[in-house]
Amino acid sequence: MVGIHHSPPRRGGVDAPKAQTGWSDRRNILAEPTTPAASRPPLLCEERNVCGLSLLLFVLLAASNCYSQTYTQRGFLETQSTLYPLEAPNDSAHAVGESLFRYEGFFNPSGSVQLAGALDFRIDTHLQVGRDFKLSWQDREIRRPVGEVRRLSATYHRGPVTVEIGKHFIRWGKTDIVTPTDRFAPRDFLTVVDNDFLAVTAARFNFEKGTNTIEAVWSPRFTPSRIPLPNQRWAVLPELPPGITLRDAGAIFPEGPQSGLRWNHAGAVEYELSFYQGFNHLPSFDATPRFTSTGIDVDVRRFYPKIIMAGGDVAAPTPWFTLKGEAAYFSSTDNRADEYTLYVIQFERQTGEWFLVAGYAGEAITRHGTRATDFAPDRGLTKTLLGRAAYTIDANRNILFEAAVRQNGEGVWIKSEYSQLLGQHWRATLNLTLISGNTADFLGQYHRNSHAMIVVRYSF
């Protein structure tokens, strides 16, 4: 669950929009959501060598099943239907369908080496998924790709040392819902409240000895989070005066590596210190006005500011609950970006069939940047009370409630979910999400996006 971070309008005398991307309403969008060719990264299959290598590895992974007992696989085919009772100003669709096929394979050629691969294939009814079949590696498309190498990595471990190289998932931090130190974890925020993690291309070195773990990460290529499409309901559009038109000027992806270091101690009280330098995977926006014969065109361009993060987290068990805390300070040499601290305090308890989480996320801004606006779900959920309650009815059925309530009461998000396993392979899930509040609020701006979702998954 995420929200949007707002910044006051600043640039060029043009009132930049308060909501996330700064897109105008549909009438005024002249550019289709594309990334300019100049800055668009090559897709995997355009990089023939990488594509060939990926396919070869997948063939090897699949073939190894015949010859080795150390191959494991899993996956699913999932179809979800989402119904929106309310119409959004920029999106008349009330129903969206999407299917996802995911295959994951793990091959251990020896006791100390593991190859892991995962492929996603998608199709949908709402053009959230691209229509050109390319096997994507970079995850820089603004739409979800039809085919995607979700993961492809090699892991070597010996004694206390583990090294993993390739495209894989790296998770830092202990808190849920908002995780300030989780810097190598971009997400697909196309439908903001139902998001999924994207892998990063990186080398990870892990040293685990006793209760201490040190991890170093180096990522040569930046992976951004995917943001809502400007012509769809999850991009909430501001009202602009006639004559002002927003244009998508694409994105500037940063060059250069990202790196991070963390130390974790898992004693009776578990704590972690982490440091990251690189780029924010959530975009900020610059708006540049151009005066034309018909009015003002505003070019809106995504950029990903350089950031340095220093943070830490702690999990302390008490007789009644586990207290978790996580905080991170973000600074930047880019004066367009804010400098700020994010913090989360969370209580967690598992009792009987209940799993309960309650917490508060906060933010303190120490410097205001000069960019027009941000798409910052992590900051958008600050100054918010967060809660989650999951109940296991029996071995096959469970229910879940999640909620986020802004402390000023201007935004509320409530999700309830019932899920049932049918036989050994099928699971059906009904999800009802209610969003209400003020349009100017992070959560409240999505008040026309309350929805019901039915998900049917076949796992293998």
Added chain:
Amino acid sequence: MSRVLTSAFSTFFVLLQVDPRQIVEEAQRRTTTQSQRYEGTLRVIDARNKVTEKRWQYDRIGSHGSSKAVLRFTAPPEVKGVALLVLNHPDRSSDQWMWTPALNRDRRIALQDRSTRFFGTDFSFEDLEERDTNQFDFKLLGEESLDSAVCWKVQSTPRQAKVSQYTHSYLWIRKDNYAFAQIENYDKDHLVRRAHYSDIRNDQGIWTAHQIDMHDLRRNSHTILTIEKLQYNVPMNGDAFTREALSRES
């Protein structure tokens, strides 16, 4: 009448002479191995007799209070890859972490949460610990027949250092081979869970139950764990029992 009295007196004197700690320690000694591996099938039978099946692979290195174990689900497909790491300690409760592939992160199972059911089975997280005799006080209650085998009935009470959901337990240990026949776990006066051990076979010189029926009396639900492909003293690396290793599929 005299025969009954004689029998009662002889039992009384046997109880005076037998140290219950020695019985439990002998049972522990006989099951001490370098490692253990098996594939387990769990049939969860709820109060309405609805049956759900799960499978896991269990690897353990070391024994009892100094062991480490990884338990990884292999079925049903939707939980494939979910894993639990248990680091047992001789002088305190274990440390436990659960890995969920869908989240790509592990979660520590806090001590106060160990009484909850493990992944929809009737085993609690605490039941998956390997217990060391030093963490308990014992009292011999007598002898009873169970499944046609004569057993010692021993009461075990956790010492203060050991935080447990159970205030005390009754152990039935077979006299012929020192294998556990049954454990009843109590919360004050209430019987909470009963583990019944059956199909006891000699595997590599170790008497091992191949079927454990865990009965949650509060829910009136059973989980029957059937142990297959059991091996002892399999070569294993200690680095397979770390949090980092938990995230590696096997």
